[in-house]
Amino acid sequence: MTTTDTTAPRTVSRAEYCVIACAEAWRDNGEVLASPMGLIPSFGARLAKRTFSPDLLLTDGEAMLVGLDGTAEGWLPYRRHLTMVTGGRRHVMMGASQIDRFGNQNISCIGDWERPARQLLGVRGAPVNTLNNPVSYWVPKHSKRVFVERVDMVSGVGYDRAEAAGVTRFHRLPRVVSDLGVFDFAGPGHVMRLASLHPGVTVEDVLAATGFEPAITGEVPFTREPTAGELRLIREVIDPKGLRDREVRV
Amino acid sequence: MTDKSMTPDEVVGQLHSGMTIGIGGWGSRRKPMALVRALLRSGITDLTVISYGGPDVGLLAAAGRIRRLVAPFATLDSIPLEPHFRAARERAAFTLTEYDEAMFMWGLHAAANRLPFLPVRAGLGSDVMRVNPELRTVTSPYDDGEELVAVPALRMDAALVHLNRADCLGNAQYLGPDPYFDDLFCEAADAAYVSCEQLVETAELAKAGPPQSLLVSRHSVTGVVETPNGAHFTSCVPDYDRDEAFQKLYAATPWDEFSARFLSGAGEHDYQLAVRTWHEEQQ
Numbered sequence: 456m457t458t459t460d461t462t463a464p465r466t467v468s469r470a471e472y473c474v475i476a477c478a479e480a481w482r483d484n485g486e487v488l489a490s491p492m493g494l495i496p497s498f499g500a501r502l503a504k505r506t507f508s509p510d511l512l513l514t515d516g517e518a519m520l521v522g523l524d525g526t527a528e529g530w531l532p533y534r535r536h537l538t539m540v541t542g543g544r545r546h547v548m549m550g551a552s553q554i555d556r557f558g559n560q561n562i563s564c565i566g567d568w569e570r571p572a573r574q575l576l577g578v579r580g581a582p583v584n585t586l587n588n589p590v591s592y593w594v595p596k597h598s599k600r601v602f603v604e605r606v607d608m609v610s611g612v613g614y615d616r617a618e619a620a621g622v623t624r625f626h627r628l629p630r631v632v633s634d635l636g637v638f639d640f641a642g643p644g645h646v647m648r649l650a651s652l653h654p655g656v657t658v659e660d661v662l663a664a665t666g667f668e669p670a671i672t673g674e675v676p677f678t679r680e681p682t683a684g685e686l687r688l689i690r691e692v693i694d695p696k697g698l699r700d701r702e703v704r705v
Numbered sequence: 706m707t708d709k710s711m712t713p714d715e716v717v718g719q720l721h722s723g724m725t726i727g728i729g730g731w732g733s734r735r736k737p738m739a740l741v742r743a744l745l746r747s748g749i750t751d752l753t754v755i756s757y758g759g760p761d762v763g764l765l766a767a768a769g770r771i772r773r774l775v776a777p778f779a780t781l782d783s784i785p786l787e788p789h790f791r792a793a794r795e796r797a798a799f800t801l802t803e804y805d806e807a808m809f810m811w812g813l814h815a816a817a818n819r820l821p822f823l824p825v826r827a828g829l830g831s832d833v834m835r836v837n838p839e840l841r842t843v844t845s846p847y848d849d850g851e852e853l854v855a856v857p858a859l860r861m862d863a864a865l866v867h868l869n870r871a872d873c874l875g876n877a878q879y880l881g882p883d884p885y886f887d888d889l890f891c892e893a894a895d896a897a898y899v900s901c902e903q904l905v906e907t908a909e910l911a912k913a914g915p916p917q918s919l920l921v922s923r924h925s926v927t928g929v930v931e932t933p934n935g936a937h938f939t940s941c942v943p944d945y946d947r948d949e950a951f952q953k954l955y956a957a958t959p960w961d962e963f964s965a966r967f968l969s970g971a972g973e974h975d976y977q978l979a980v981r982t983w984h985e986e987q988q
Contacts, residue, residue, distance in 0.1 A: 518882035532883040533731060537807050541826060563803065564794070568836050574794035576785065577758070577778030583807035583827035612830035620830035621852060 467681060469634060469705035470495065472653040473595075474689055475681050476632045478503040480591045481511055481546060487588075488512040488520075488531075488539050490547035494702045496593045496632075499548075501693050502685060540580065543625055545588040548632075549581065553606040554592060556646045556667045558628040560585075560611030568608050581610035585617070589627045595702050597633035599666040614645035634703045635661050637678055642670025651678040655705070710873040711928045713743035713973055716898045719928070720744070720863055723772075725753040727813075727859070727894055729866030729887040730939065733759040733782040733947055735879075737867035737900050739935035739973045741765065746968070755859050757809065757886070759939060760955065763789035764968075766798060767960045775802040775859065777809045781952055788956050804856070805833055812859035813886055816893035824853035864894035867936045868921065869944055870913055871901035875926030878910050878918050881942040888920045896927040902944045904931040934977055950987065951980060 477499025481489050489500040489511045504511040504523060512529070514536075515521045520529030531539065539545045552575055553561040562581060566572030584590050590611060594601050609616060617626040631638040631647065635656045642648035648670040649661055654677045662668070681689065689699070717740070720726070726744075730736035741761045751772045756762055758779030765771050767789035779790035793799060804812065811823040824843050828834055829852065843855045866887040871877035877899045879887070891897035899921060910919060935941075938948035938955065955963060967979045 530882075533806075533885060534810065537810055541807065563832075568803075568832070570797040571794055574786075574791040576780060577776060578803055578805055578831065578833060579778045580806040582805035582829075582831040582833050583825070585831075586826050586829065608836075609830070609832040616830040622826070622829045624851070625826075 467654070467686065468700060469653055469655065470699035470703035471681060471686065471689055472678050473632060473634060473703050474498045474502060474699060475685065476637045476651070476653070476678050477548060477593060478506070479679075480548060480630050480632065481508050484508055484511065484546050486510045486512065486544070488514070488545040490514070490545055492547070492549050493593050493595070494698055495595065496548040498689065498693050498699060502688060505688055505693070506685060537580070537583070540583055541587045543588050546591065546629070547584050547588065548591040548593050549584065549611065551592045551594055551601060551611070553601060553603045554594070554631065555603055555606050555613060556669065557613035557615040558592075558611070558631070558640055558647065559606050559609045559613030559616055560592060561606035561608050563608040563610050565607055578608070578610040582612065585612040585626060585628070586622050587625050589629050591629050592631040594631065594633040597635040597661070597664045599664060602665040602667065604667050614640055634705065635664060638669060646670050648672065649675050651676050653678045706874055708873045709875050709923075709926060709929045710904060711930055713739050713900070713930055713932060714746070716740055716865075716928055716930060717743045717747045717749065719896065720747075720749055722749050722751045724862040725755065725860070727861040727864040727890045728754060728756040728761045729864065729885060729890045730759060730761070730936070731757045731883070731885045732778075732780045733939045733952065734883075735867050735881065735885060735936050735941050736761045736939040737865040737935065738937055738939060739932035740865045740867070740898060740900050740930065742968060742973060742976055744770065746972070755861055757806070758787065758790060760787065760952070763787045766790050766793035768964070769798065771799040773800040773802065775804065775809070777804050777806040781956060783947065783949060784952065784956050789960060803833060803836055804828075805831070808833070808854065808856045809859070810886060812856045813889040813893050815856065815858035816860040817889050820858060822855040822857050825856050826851075826853055828854040859893060861890075861894040862896065864890040864897040865900070866890055866897070866921070867900045867932075867941065869902050869941065870905050870910060871899050871929050872907040872910060873904060873929055874907065875899060875921070875923035875929050876907065876910060876919060877901060877921035877926070877929070878914055879920050880914050880918060880944070884920050888925070891921050891925040897925055898928045898930065899926050900930040900932045900935045902933055902935065902941060904929065932973060935973070937977070937980065948980075951983070954983070
């Protein structure tokens, strides 16, 4: 995924690599709804739409489909949003309080479900999302608390569980983006694989922050550099206030 | 034709402990909070609550009124985690039936259509199946032979919803961008109570919005209540946005203190007055 772009400034921040990595999740997706949860994925979806994936659909975060300038082009209340999910014309990037090597994700609770040590949101739409439309994940703080051996409550369904339950028909987890790198599930038996490292991060950094051993094949490339045009869009158009650096501080 | 207008306390007078109550809205949006507050003033308890959960769930859980909750989440939206729901879960204060959002919706559709269940491609492979061992699956009778979850109908004794406008017959209108699932809640319940910002003449409804804004029809409504600012502190756009400052206060204040100051009055009017006074103090 490395490209050399001599026109790009050398001081690309980690948050900017994360925006690029998130944007790449929606490349070649066509006319689907990009559902980003969280700041950096939102910037990534907007960057993708402004550059290489202009056909993406975006929402205003409420009930409207909107263009980049906020012009409404469609109506998407919750009940229709759920049809978009089951119809498959959507690629969501969700958060994960816990995620394991097969991509099982938890946003429900930490500890025993009967009496959790920490109650979180609840499963929300993670079960239906993962069985029906592509689901990627965004983790702003890569740590052993998030990348765990076993999640406490499977909300989003990973590859092993999808296969065991026979629900692989529309199941696909394209990637996990964290503040350290990009992961896919191209490891043996669909295990999480380190696909790229954000510049400044080493394989050792990733291993030290991950509660299981991700698959690593050969020399791991770096996440690609933003082009000068992309960097300008991120800094001047999409996030002029620099909110990205509050979500990822490196 | 039947005039169905009543007061919040009259609505609660028709409910009793042990009932299954559906609550409309979504998260911290257009929740029938005045009716929830009336519930809190009553002695009604031991409830099964069905909700896309927000502060309705938090308030009832904090007050110990919930025996069982059926929900895919509970959130305050701008504050992601509902603190009173969290606290109640962490002390195992009620039984939870944790469904996925789509499973929940199809459970409402099944109930509204008098079906025992509807099949969904959701839940399988997730721990929703583990924590709800009573859930059953069905196999498609067609060539695909796919196994799907049979979501049981979420039939309820009573539904509580809040909309922008209504007439005294029970026709109700939403003027914001999202209907949520309020019509389904009303159709899925044996009795449905609609609170509204403003009770108007029937002819005024068609003037306020397009035909499709007439979300709830009178045949599915038992009672109508005019409760201005009745969704407070959740949003009820376009009439008002969420009261973020007050929501922060709700989330940060110990329950006893919050309850004593805002919920101990004799009626909704006392609550609204207490909120106004608090806002004036913040100036």
